[in-house]
Amino acid sequence: MLSISAFAGIAALVGDPARANMLAALMDGRALTATELAGAAGITPQTASGHLAQLTEAGLLAVQRQGRHRYHRLASPGVATMLESIMAVAAASDGAGAVRRRPSPVVGPRDRALRRVRTCYDHLAGQLAVAMADRMVERGQLELSADGGAVTEAGAAFLRGLGVDLAPAPRRGGGRMFCRPCLDWSERRPHIAGTLGAALCGACFAQGWLRRIDGTRAVAVTPVGEMALRQAFAWSALGEDR
Incomplete structure (x- = not known):
């Protein structure tokens, strides 16, 4: 009551x-x-x-x-x-017809490259990584909660189609969690971590979609990667900064 x-x-x-x-x-x-x-x-x-x-x-x-x-x-x-x-x-x-509020705080790195995509240990972070997680959740391919995450059958098929090797992922890192959300430093929303995040990151590098930039955690998206990731994750803002 x-x-x-x-x-x-x-x-x-x-x-x-x-x-x-x-x-x-x-x-x-x-x-x-x-x-x-x-x-x-x-x-x-x-x-x-x-x-x-x-x-x-x-x-x-x-x-x-x-x-x-x-x-x-x-x-x-x-x-x-x-x-x-x-x-x-x-x-x-309200006479003005809107709720007046202070501007939202700016968070995370100001460097455009770091905000766009970077590595977070062995997985991806930044706008691209959050967009990947968002699209998979929206499509019912991925389930994320505060305690962990799970890939659905549709998600497994989707990831295999991208060249992500899911078979060994649960065994990498010993008792490491297969899939978990990681709060993104700049976006402050979750991206994919765990052995699944590492496998997805590895596949993106192996296929030449991403390349490392010396001296920084920022990662460059290659032209072929731009096309592949746009098609796979339907992120029209892939090449734009917020």
């Missing part, structure tokens, strides 16, 4: 301008650090930490650790739906 006090508590949390700005900044699906969210809210990182603790305790945010960083994201699609509904009501009652 709905508790009126809990209902009022959630409303009060969302109703604070600083917290509202932080929640709005997370509506694009990215995960952001406390410092980035502080910038979005126009407050100090110390103040932001207190707000984020409250939002996390209330179940509105989830915290993900990646290396030495802590990233915050909306805890569930239900939270996003609630915020969208509030925004719609606010927009309808």
Whole structure:
């Protein structure tokens, strides 16, 4: 049964301008650090930490650790739906006809090549890698969750068609997870990691679709790779920067 006090508590949390700005900044699906969210809210990182603790305790945010960083994201699609509904009501009652909010924070590397595609250990990261994961999820070829991932039969057929060797992938690296999401540093959305991510990355290099750039983790997409990856993943923005 709905508790009126809990209902009022959630409303009060969302109703604070600083917290509202932080929640709005997370509506694009990215995960952001406390410092980035502080910038979005126009407050100090110390103040932001207190707000984020409250939002996390209330179940509105989830915290993900990646290396030495802590990233915050909306805890569930239900939270996003609630915020969208509030925004719609606010927009309808706003004289300007729109919800006014601070600009979304710029995250990740400013270098165009690193943002486009780079290596993340033995798998791919950046705009291309996130697009690969997105397309496979949209097509029902890949399932990703916070705990791991799985390739469907359709996904396995698709990857084999790209020259990805799936047979040895579960055995590489000993007990390493076959497929898992890895939060992308620049996109703040998941790309494919695990032995599957390594196999996909290896196939792209082996077929000459990608080539390494000396002295950097950035990776160049070759002309033949541009054509192949556009066709395989239907990414019309492959050669564009955001």
